[in-house]
Amino acid sequence: MAAVPGSDRTPSWKGTMITASEKDAVSFLQIKADRDGFLLIPHPEAPLRDVVQALKQKIEDSRSFFQRSKMILDLGKRAFRIDEVQVIRKVLQVTADVVLAEVRLGEDLEPVLKWASEAVGVPVRAGAGQRPSGELADREMEEKPGGAVIVRSTCRSGTRIESPADCVVLGDVNPGAEVLAVGDIVVFGSLRGVAHAGMTGDRSARIWALSIEPNQLRIADLVALPPRSGSRGGSSPKRFEVAEITADHIEVVSV
Structure with missing residues (x-):
């Protein structure tokens, strides 16, 4: 070899x-x-x-x-x-x-946090948050004072994650799972559950994922439901997708 x-x-x-x-x-x-x-x-x-x-x-x-x-x-x-x-x-x-x-991802999160910081326009650091009400083990979630919540696993049905800042999920968010964050939400997988960014009212918050096909999206006070099956054309996005507020409604675009 x-x-x-x-x-x-x-x-x-x-x-x-x-x-x-x-x-x-x-x-x-x-x-x-x-x-x-x-x-x-x-x-x-x-x-x-x-x-x-x-x-x-x-x-x-x-x-x-x-x-x-x-x-x-x-x-x-x-x-x-x-x-x-x-x-x-x-x-x-x-x-x-x-x-x-x-x-x-492996143990070194600095490259992904750097990318996330550049993408969302504010510093993203590994950090704190409330414990999930689902059954994530302690080792699957980093909690340090004053920063983002890092979830090192797929969020399965019944899992609820709440973050007082940004939230980064190193896996999928499955149907029946919920991710709520005061800041942005970044999912390194498919988002098929519920995601609520800017939950205290920040309309500039965004939701990022490899694929956004959720049960429900919320940014600040706005709510968006998924389109009917097939209405997005059935094609996979070329890059990441991002949900953000445009003209008083939530829009999902590829970036």
């Missing part, structure tokens, strides 16, 4: 579904089965071009197997970069109509 450029030793981690033609590609990328779909795991230090090449090879070699499936991008120790997520998402969609359903 070839060593990853920039590394002084041969990678010791093993992939699944490896064929002779994938011998080099495994150094850059793994695809594993997961209870929520397929896990796509890029090497933490491999150049994006090598990750993309390996991804195309794996998908094309097993196109019928992966066709129209869902994948979860598990970055692990790899730094979060929005441009890389967008490239990988496009490759999956174009190559085999694969849906990028979720992005999972």
Whole structure:
């Protein structure tokens, strides 16, 4: 197995579904089965071009197997970069109509917090909030005085998260789950539950997600219900989607 450029030793981690033609590609990328779909795991230090090449090879070699499936991008120790997520998402969609359903991050949240800060226009820091009334374990949620609430898991039905600042969810918000924040809400997955940003009246608050298909959206005092099935054309957004108040109503756009 070839060593990853920039590394002084041969990678010791093993992939699944490896064929002779994938011998080099495994150094850059793994695809594993997961209870929520397929896990796509890029090497933490491999150049994006090598990750993309390996991804195309794996998908094309097993196109019928992966066709129209869902994948979860598990970055692990790899730094979060929005441009890389967008490239990988496009490759999956174009190559085999694969849906990028979720992005999972590792312990280092600084890159994602920096991106969130630039996106929302105010500092976003890991931090405090009330404990959820659902069954999230303590390790799945960071609580530090004076900042955003960071939820390190998918919010399942029955979970309720309340944040006195911004709220960042590193997973999906499923139907039946609620996320409420005084500031913005950022979801690194699909938003299909209820989200209420600016809950104390801030109409400049926004709701961000890979895909926004909620039970209900609320920003400040305004409420929006999802359109009827199929009315959005059935196409996946090219990038993140954002809900914001425009002309006294809530509008969802791709950014």
